[in-house]
Amino acid sequence: MPSAVKSPQTLYDKVFEDHIVEEKEDGTVLLYIDRHLVHEVTSPQAFEGLRNAGRKVRRPDCTLATVDHTSDTCQNIPTASRKNLTTTEKFIDEADSRTQCMTLEDNVKAFDLTYFGLDDKRQGIVHIIGPEQGFTLPGTTVVCGDSHTSTHGAFGALAFGIGTSEVEHVLATQTLITRRSKNMRVQVNGALAAGVSSKDIILHVIGIIGTAGGTGAVIEFCGSAIRELSMEARMSICNMSIEGGARAGMVAPDQITIDYLKGRPLAPKVDSPEWKKACNYWLGLRSDDGAKYDIEVNIDAKDIAPTVSWGTSPQDVVPITGVVPGPDDFEDEVKKQACERALKYMGLTAGTPMQEVQVDKVFIGSCTNARIEDLRAAARVVEGKKIASNIKRAMIVPGSGLVKRQAEAEGLNKIFSDAGFEWREAGCSMCLGMNPDILSPGERCASTSNRNFEGRQGAGGRTHLMSPVMAAAAAIVGNLADVRKLAPPTHASAKGSPKIELDAHVQDVDGDDELESIMDLPADSQSHPSSTNTAGATAGMPKFETLRGYAAPMDIANIDTDAIIPKQFLKTIKRSGLGSALFHAWRYEAGSNDENPDFVLNKEPWRQSKTLICTGPNFGCGSSREHAPWALLDFGIKCIIAPSFGDIFFNNTFKNGMLPIQITDTAALQRIAAEAKAGKEIEVDLVNQVVRDAEGSELAKFDVEQFRKHCLVNGLDDIGLTMSSVDKIETHEKKRTSVWPWLDGSGYLARHGKGPVKIEAKPVPKTNRGEVIGEPLEW
Numbered sequence: 009m010p011s012a013v014k015s016p017q018t019l020y021d022k023v024f025e026d027h028i029v030e031e032k033e034d035g036t037v038l039l040y041i042d043r044h045l046v047h048e049v050t051s052p053q054a055f056e057g058l059r060n061a062g063r064k065v066r067r068p069d070c071t072l073a074t075v076d077h078t079s080d081t082c083q084n085i086p087t088a089s090r091k092n093l094t095t096t097e098k099f100i101d102e103a104d105s106r107t108q109c110m111t112l113e114d115n116v117k118a119f120d121l122t123y124f125g126l127d128d129k130r131q132g133i134v135h136i137i138g139p140e141q142g143f144t145l146p147g148t149t150v151v152c153g154d155s156h157t158s159t160h161g162a163f164g165a166l167a168f169g170i171g172t173s174e175v176e177h178v179l180a181t182q183t184l185i186t187r188r189s190k191n192m193r194v195q196v197n198g199a200l201a202a203g204v205s206s207k208d209i210i211l212h213v214i215g216i217i218g219t220a221g222g223t224g225a226v227i228e229f230c231g232s233a234i235r236e237l238s239m240e241a242r243m244s245i246c247n248m249s250i251e252g253g254a255r256a257g258m259v260a261p262d263q264i265t266i267d268y269l270k271g272r273p274l275a276p277k278v279d280s281p282e283w284k285k286a287c288n289y290w291l292g293l294r295s296d297d298g299a300k301y302d303i304e305v306n307i308d309a310k311d312i313a314p315t316v317s318w319g320t321s322p323q324d325v326v327p328i329t330g331v332v333p334g335p336d337d338f339e340d341e342v343k344k345q346a347c348e349r350a351l352k353y354m355g356l357t358a359g360t361p362m363q364e365v366q367v368d369k370v371f372i373g374s375c376t377n378a379r380i381e382d383l384r385a386a387a388r389v390v391e392g393k394k395i396a397s398n399i400k401r402a403m404i405v406p407g408s409g410l411v412k413r414q415a416e417a418e419g420l421n422k423i424f425s426d427a428g429f430e431w432r433e434a435g436c437s438m439c440l441g442m443n444p445d446i447l448s449p450g451e452r453c454a455s456t457s458n459r460n461f462e463g464r465q466g467a468g469g470r471t472h473l474m475s476p477v478m479a480a481a482a483a484i485v486g487n488l489a490d491v492r493k494l495a496p497p498t499h500a501s502a503k504g505s506p507k508i509e510l511d512a513h514v515q516d517v518d519g520d521d522e523l524e525s526i527m528d529l530p531a532d533s534q535s536h537p538s539s540t541n542t543a544g545a546t547a548g549m550p551k552f553e554t555l556r557g558y559a560a561p562m563d564i565a566n567i568d569t570d571a572i573i574p575k576q577f578l579k580t581i582k583r584s585g586l587g588s589a590l591f592h593a594w595r596y597e598a599g600s601n602d603e604n605p606d607f608v609l610n611k612e613p614w615r616q617s618k619t620l621i622c623t624g625p626n627f628g629c630g631s632s633r634e635h636a637p638w639a640l641l642d643f644g645i646k647c648i649i650a651p652s653f654g655d656i657f658f659n660n661t662f663k664n665g666m667l668p669i670q671i672t673d674t675a676a677l678q679r680i681a682a683e684a685k686a687g688k689e690i691e692v693d694l695v696n697q698v699v700r701d702a703e704g705s706e707l708a709k710f711d712v713e714q715f716r717k718h719c720l721v722n723g724l725d726d727i728g729l730t731m732s733s734v735d736k737i738e739t740h741e742k743k744r745t746s747v748w749p750w751l752d753g754s755g756y757l758a759r760h761g762k763g764p765v766k767i768e769a770k771p772v773p774k775t776n777r778g779e780v781i782g783e784p785l786e787w
């Protein structure tokens with residue numbers, strides 16, 4: 009008999025449990041998703057999948073779309089405003105970006121979704137607009153085809169990035185198939201010193217736990233230093249949980265959360281019965297005393313200094329007062345090698361004081377640090393000063409149209425322009441450089457973004473991560489600089505720091521005119537033949553039983569998805585044809601299409617590789633781009649063996665009929681790597697869960713989740729399986745309406761009507777190729 013007394017639960021446990029539609033004995037969970045954010049880069053293939061299968065979007069009222077990643081490619085002259093915008097088609101010069109944005113316009117129209125387009129002042133980075141609009145609420149599950157969805161966890165939401173196949177799954181079913189994560193607690197206690205902000209906290213934390221420290225876990229950030237932070241500062245912390253390898257980051261909601269949400273267009277109306285009920289529920293969302301965590305990290309706030317990155321991984325950080333480390337500073341052989349490689353790439357010498365490192369460009373923006381508080385803090389540093397003469401370019405890119413307007417109302421743009429910064433339109437911009445704003449090879453950038461991977465901001469570009477005030481200081485000094493020497497001691501993220509004055513805009517968006525602009529797309533955006541011709545169906549997942557072939561050996565740690573497929577190849581609306589772009593920066597000579605003869609996939613027999621074996625940990629970390637497995641698959645690689653994987657990449661491979669195998673036993677891993685290096689074939693036998701050499705002798709056994717194995721071996725379509733559980737989804741939705749009525753849509757979502765769009769259950773599961781596979785199966 010189940011015990012009447014529930015054991016103490018964590019915040020994560022509570023939110024997770026409130027969203028379980030169905031849980032299997034093997035731990036597979038069908039989880040209800042409350043909020044789905046959609047952007048132009050990771051959605052075209054998902055909508056195409058829906059179309060091909062004749063499916064609808066189940067909850068348009070819980071879906072919000074915008075353009076952000078490629079949005080400011082729209083200007084010939086990057087600083088030009090959108091004043092002359094008539095249609096997206098005419099405005100965007102770059103053909104692939106135009107197609108991507110127009111495809112989203114087509115899709116939101118066809119599927120009746122709320123959309124903030126280029127002409128909408130609420131357009132902006134998806135992780136900035138969700139909270140800004142009150143779309144993100146405490147206790148919700150929030151997903152987006154983007155790894156930094158973790159940002160929304162600052163509200164006590166369970167928010168995580170997903171791949172495009174999962175985007176399609178959520179659009180069709182409003183659920184995801186997942187499993188429970190581990191609980192991890194990071195407590196930061198004490199008072200932050202002057203000049204130290206939430207960005208320093210998270211860089212410091214990642215420096216301690218490493219980029220794989222949170223793998224498989226959801227991090228709860230707590231402690232007095234976190235409680236003191238504003239919502240915007242908490243968002244910067246949760247945003248970078250993914251850089252610590254975690255599935256998500258969370259902060260328990262409190263009065264600061266409630267104050268932030270008051271008056272937001274999509275939050276329940278203040279003083280309504282729903283608002284009161286919601287506040288009660290939200291304030292109950294905290295970990296119980298005695299709740300157990302799988303991993304605990306305790307940090308004293310006074311140990312955190314203004315922090316900067318020196319290498320090519322977000323874990324490569326030092327205090328600004330420190331020096332560039334060298335291989336001798338690391339004990340572990342893998343880390344020594346990674347350090348050597350990073351120093352070479354970054355053009356740095358061990359022992360150099362960080363403050364002597366000269367900078368070429370400065371970027372203040374991104375979903376980590378482009379909110380109004382970030383801009384205010386940076387403006388305080390640069391006010392009345394000029395950027396240093398060696399700075400070739402310094403840019404401020406507000407996170408949303410509303411942030412931009414607010415900053416302009418406060419005169420911040422003038423402060424920045426007077427100092428020599430460019431004042432830009434909202435979007436991701438130089439955070440990943442899907443637009444012309446990139447670093448040239450060898451250029452060094454002080455950046456408030458979240459990723460310093462090789463080539464992240466441009467091939468050969470060198471990124472140093474830091475807080476907005478530190479980036480502002482670097483712009484003024486011309487070197488990486490200690491903001492404490494420049495500005496009056498302050499930290500922007502403290503409780504009580506000025507709140508974005510959204511009230512004017514809130515009234516605005518409630519008005520009728522605004523309602524029109526939410527849904528009405530430019531007249532000529534109805535149908536674009538170029539943008540509807542997305543190749544490939546929803547999947548086409550062949551069965552995976554055994555795989556025999558060459559395995560390409562790689563010995564690099566933390567191979568991120570930016571390295572697997574760089575940003576310039578994300579502008580496609582197809583799943584196919586990415587094989588030639590796989591590992592582009594490593595596979596070809598800089599600036600040409602000539603093959604690098606030393607790269608493993610350019611050598612025989614590994615040109616024919618079907619498997620990739622990586623002895624370094626954390627393969628596929630970083631971005632959620634499903635383009636990474638698509639590129640591997642297109643090249644011919646169906647199986648990846650590594651000691652550990654980035655969570656989202658791991659999921660994405662399964663959704664494409666690929667098999668990621670985790671082998672933590674170093675000896676076994678080395679046995680396989682030795683066969684691979686010798687140019688011998690290996691056999692991966694999924695049915696028997698064993699890897700063999702060419703002669704059939706066992707090299708290693710491996711584990712695989714049984715549900716996933718079942719799907720791979722039978723080539724099953726997840727969405728079809730989930731749709732056979734539609735009655736359970738409906739039951740959850742009824743409970744949701746009665747217990748959490750504010751989640752069914754409020755504000756302008758009312759225009760969609762509340763509740764699900766009727767979908768047909770598919771009682772008989774089929775493969776992705778449409779073959780009926782017998783008796784109805786549960787997912």
Ligand SMILES: CC(C)[C@H](C(=O)O)[C@@H](O)C(=O)O
Pocket residue numbers: 049050077153154155156169440578630631632633634
């Ligand atoms: C394009 C998108 C898939 C990607 C992500 O998931 O993170 C991007 O936002 C990034 O920062 O690299």
Ligand code: SF4
Pocket residue numbers: 077133154156374375376435436439440457458
């Ligand atoms: S990390 Fe950069 S590219 Fe990715 S969503 Fe944030 S701002 Fe955009």
